[in-house]
Amino acid sequence: MKIDVLTLFPGMFAGPLDESIIQRARERGVLDLRIVNLREFTHDRHKTVDDKPFGGGPGMLLKPEPMFEAVESLANERTRVILLTPGGRKFDQSVARELATQEHLLLVCGSYEGFDERIREHLADDELSIGDYVLTNGALPAMVIIDTVTRLLPGVLGDDESAREESFSAGLLEYPQYTRPAEFRGLRVPDVLLSGHHAEIAKWRLEQSRARTAAVRPDLMK
Ligand code: 4H7
Numbered sequence: 001m002k003i004d005v006l007t008l009f010p011g012m013f014a015g016p017l018d019e020s021i022i023q024r025a026r027e028r029g030v031l032d033l034r035i036v037n038l039r040e041f042t043h044d045r046h047k048t049v050d051d052k053p054f055g056g057g058p059g060m061l062l063k064p065e066p067m068f069e070a071v072e073s074l075a076n077e078r079t080r081v082i083l084l085t086p087g088g089r090k091f092d093q094s095v096a097r098e099l100a101t102q103e104h105l106l107l108v109c110g111s112y113e114g115f116d117e118r119i120r121e122h123l124a125d126d127e128l129s130i131g132d133y134v135l136t137n138g139a140l141p142a143m144v145i146i147d148t149v150t151r152l153l154p155g156v157l158g159d160d161e162s163a164r165e166e167s168f169s170a171g172l173l174e175y176p177q178y179t180r181p182a183e184f185r186g187l188r189v190p191d192v193l194l195s196g197h198h199a200e201i202a203k204w205r206l207e208q209s210r211a212r213t214a215a216v217r218p219d220l221m222k
Contacts, residue, residue: 002104003149006074039066062110078104081124082108083108083110086134096152100152109139173217
């Protein structure tokens, strides 16, 4: 999959996407990631990307010209152009699974007070929010989406992790897990897990998952 990111803060992306599973996916060519500075698509001496809102009001908006030039230069008919904004459709694991089927994503990060509305109307295929809170710009949401989508691409996760991904999609929170030692500072691992009775262990885990989900995330219970 190819993912292009359009941002005013390309430096924010150095680090988080250069480690671990995402880096391995990039090295193997499963993920072709490019971070593009919106200012490259300005033509004036000051590389202006923003301006005051018509009708007045606080703050500045991303102006249409650099954004239209950038999207027209980076996107084609098969590109899914996605704005990251606090007012978008809520991003979750099912949206991630859907995005993972696309061949090219263009993630457009907002900043200042947002976008000129013509960007939303004429360039965007989709507008996503990673949750109900306000960030200074869309770089962190873009990185969240890149991470979530990349680990779903074929061959990126090992078999164990893929199996856990499937159990998450069953819709319950994870059951408690323990490793050695069986007793640590007097704190014992539940006997059932040491019993070797696989059916009993599976039953206990499902009960734990259900109890946790009901307590913490009742919205996930069907
Ligand atoms: C578009 C419009 C996404 C993008 C406005 C982006 C939260 C999320 C942004 C804004 C984002 C999310 C600019 C409005 C900065 C607030 C202080 C970038 N915040 N911002 N203002 N939840 N901010 O996915």
